Amino acid sequence: MSDAACSRCGQTFPVRSLFDLNGNTYCGPCVQKTSQEAEERGQPSAYMPLINKSICARCNTYIGTSNNAVQVGGLRFCAACGPLIKDWDYPPWLKLGLAALLLLLVVALAHGRKYFRAGFEMYVGEHLVEKRRYAEALPHLQETLRIAPASDKAALLAAKAALLTGDVGSAGKALQGHNGGHFDDAGKPEFQEVNNMWKRAMDALEKAERAQKLEAEEGKEIEAAQLMHEAASMYPEMSALKFAAESYEEGVAFLRKDYDAFLAIAQKQWKEQAMPQTAAALASALACKYAATKNISFRQQSEEMLEKARQMAQGNADALKNLDEFAERNRYRLESGLIINKAEYDRRFRGAKIASK
């Protein structure tokens, strides 16, 4: 190890005993004084053993007083490390890796496109369900299920939206399409909620079916209407049940010979849903009113409604067949002024043994 001179006292000392302060070399006693003076002047006062400045701070190579050394703050670096630390480049593999990552990201986004669509539809549907806009939500949720039928969330939301709009068919399709109706987590509140709705709907439909059978039997009109009302109040979301209950009330009014009530219900139903059946029911009620009052305007209206029913039924063979059957009875009612039900008519003129309305 060589010797060097203190820049303040001028004496020579071994390098290992000297210090560096702001680029000048000092011996032990001088560096303390100089540091104190520098501090008082507000200048940098930190010093370090000179030997630390003789080796590269990064690779520990001896650099002595080499002119090629690079000074960064209080540290010195060899010629090899100097440029590296000033501009540390990204290694080629990292650049390639980041490029691959970007490419992966593009692939991920492109690959996930169909899922984005399904997910987007699901969130739109969920948002609409939260807003209680169930009918609007259903098509969105059905689109999700088309892409991802196994999605618990989409299936339950679709079933909920369908059940709350009275669309039991779509609800059943959404639930059955999900692993045949199997859900892993049946304890989830979402599942319980839909399950309870489904049970309620099924019970109501079962009652409606019983009511339908009763209604076909002669003299069971009141019982049938009562049962259909129960079904409708159990599952009010299904407007068809309420409508059916009302139309069963027509039968009850007919049975009680309350033709004003029969006409009022038929008019209401026609107003709510203009279709061949409601047109025919209104024609029937008007014919009853004509038979009871002989007011010609009721007859004219009845014939007009029957014609409307025929026009609406065009293209529907079953509806036309039913209308032909009804037209015959309605004509009899208008011409004879007698009010009899279908079973009685069948007995009198068609030789039917089994009574049916």
Add this chain to the structure above:
Amino acid sequence: MFFIPGPVIAALTFPGVIIHEAGHLFFCRLFKLQVFDVCFFRFGNPAGYVIHQQTQDFKAQFFVSMGPFFANTLLCVVFCTAAFLPVWELKVFDPLAYFFYWLGLSIGMHAFPSTTDLSHLWADAPGLAKKGNLLAIVSLPLAAVLVVLNYARVIWADLGYGIAVGVLGPIAIFKALAR
């Protein structure tokens, strides 16, 4: 709580370590700080590091320390968003989606700055915050939370953060888009 050695976790989630260190390097270069040494990944503790020049510029200090936190979080959200729907919501078995989700979570769980990164910030921020430095004011609570979370790594806070970002981020994005 079960114990898995750090190097094993780092190896299983190595993309996150590399992205984190690349983030440090990126911000060092951006703020023209000298870099003395870089290790992008190794089987050891820490799994990666960037040794760089200290600076008095708080903005540079903030971004060099916190940059990887933001970058890793953002990339976690992006990759997890690409894979979130098939994995979590749609229940579609798609191996590619699971791969992207692993990548996203690996990046997310290495978002936390190390305690060394935070210590420099923590030392300078209070003084500057008193002088009204906005970045210092913002960084104080953030650094405090991150210091706590860093210690909570023993109870898998880093994994929890990755999952939270990888699940809540995509949900927030999709719900916002759906409105």
